[in-house]
Amino acid sequence: MVLEEISTSLIMWFFYALIPSFLTDGVVVLPAPQNLSVHSTNMKHLFRWSPVIVPEEPIYYSVEYQGEYESLYRSHVWIPSSWCSLTKDPKCDVTDDITASVLYNLRVRASLGSQTSAWSTLKQPFNRNSTILTPPWxxxxxxxxxxxxxxxxxxxxxxxxxxxxxxxxxxxxxxxxxxxxxxxxxxxxxxxxxxxxxxxxxxxxxxxxxxxxxxxxxxxVQGETLPLALALFAFVVFMLILVVVPLSIWKMGQLLRYSCCPVVVLPDTLKITSSPQKLISCRREEVDTCATAVLPSEELFRVWI
The missing domain is CATH 2.60.40.10 (Immunoglobulins)
Structure with a gap:
């Protein structure tokens, strides 16, 4: 009986201790997400946190980021993430949001209906230079x-x-x-x-x-290299081609030359044996006499044949 009373008292004390954390003026206050971290591999940056548990109630999350420019030149303004506005998953791909190799602050909060939790901010700012690069497939x-x-x-x-x-x-x-x-x-x-x-x-x-x-x-690579004997044979054939081909081309040129344009050899009877001046000095009417005197009839017959 005493043990039951002690147990009941402990349960009631625990229950009352939790009430302030969930009730403020009769309104449920959502706890902020915990255990924030960034897992970055091969320049893909994934922001994660522990889910907020409310039985039979859907919880949504919103993520915001703040880069060096926003922190120094825009009065610490926070920008909503491109892909993580009211998402159900306790994670957010912030790859498209982190566009420079500078420090980025990240924060997340939970939403239940019209109620929202406080913002939870990443303890250490994230720089994409710390991404883990893995060997490629x-x-x-x-x-x-x-x-x-x-x-x-x-x-x-x-x-x-x-x-x-x-x-x-x-x-x-x-x-x-x-x-x-x-x-x-x-x-x-x-x-x-x-x-x-x-x-x-x-x-x-x-x-x-x-x-x-x-x-x-x-x-x-399948196959075998050429044997030495085959390589030597190929070299000899190449050298023969290198010598025979030019010689054959020269010989064919000679044959074509003498076949198409043969050299004409004048017969002895048409060769001038006397002085050219004597032939020029002959008068036109004495050409036949000069020709007869120079060329005997036997020579003329041989030339005609």
């Missing part, structure tokens, strides 16, 4: 003898540093900056029978930070 493939990489699309602020190399002792890594988002990118033409490895990291220029490299992925 990537897919390394081969298209014939082409080494191809595809990277996830993290947004316009991101670019990727891709390192690739031939998997052999002493080989040098090649670095390529990739800004393409979600589109396959060609890295290098691979040699048959070789293995190539690729790794990548994210980089955000506006905050001057980069992630760690992800785990390297390797692909092997």
């Amino acid at each position: 990537m897919a390394v493939t081969k298209d014939g003898f082409h080494l191809v990489i595809e990277l996830e699309d993290l947004g316009p602020q991101f670019e990727f540093r891709v390192a690739y190399w031939r998997s052999e002792p002493g080989t040098k890594e090649h670095i390529k900056v990739v800004r393409s988002r979600g589109i396959p990118v060609h890295l290098e033409t691979m040699e048959p029978g070789a293995t190539y490895c690729v790794k990548a990291q994210t980089f955000v220029k506006i905050i001057g930070r980069h992630s760690a490299f992800n785990k390297a992925e390797c692909v092997e």
Whole structure:
């Protein structure tokens, strides 16, 4: 009996102790949200808090922010968040609200009907420079003898540093900056029978930070390199072609020249054996006599034949 009275007294005392926190002039006062924090990964900023519990009643939340400009030049004005006005979820994506690498104050309050709670403000201002950058997802493939990489699309602020190399002792890594988002990118033409490895990291220029490299992925190119004997044979054939082709072209030119434009050899009878001055000195009427004297009949017959 005594224990029951003690228990009843404790319950009543606890109940009366809670009344001032929920009643002010007969009106229910909502407690302010607690445990405020910002989780930022890959430049995506999520503002969170513990939900306010009222049995069988829907609670809504409103979020406001204050950047360096509002704090210094606009008399500490608070601006409502773009996406979190009377939201039911105890979280808010403030990525679009935080547009500069400066300190931002964030606050939230709860609403129940016409009643609102007090504002709860983030204890430490948030700067997007503190975001956590994770290694990117990537897919390394081969298209014939082409080494191809595809990277996830993290947004316009991101670019990727891709390192690739031939998997052999002493080989040098090649670095390529990739800004393409979600589109396959060609890295290098691979040699048959070789293995190539690729790794990548994210980089955000506006905050001057980069992630760690992800785990390297390797692909092997099928096929064998040309044997030494085959390579030597190919070299000999090339040299023969280099010599034979110009020689053949020169020979064909000679054949065409003498076939189309042969050299005419004058017979001995048409060759001038006497002095040209003697032939010129002959009168026109004595041409036949001169010709007969120079060219015997046997020579003329041979020329006609």
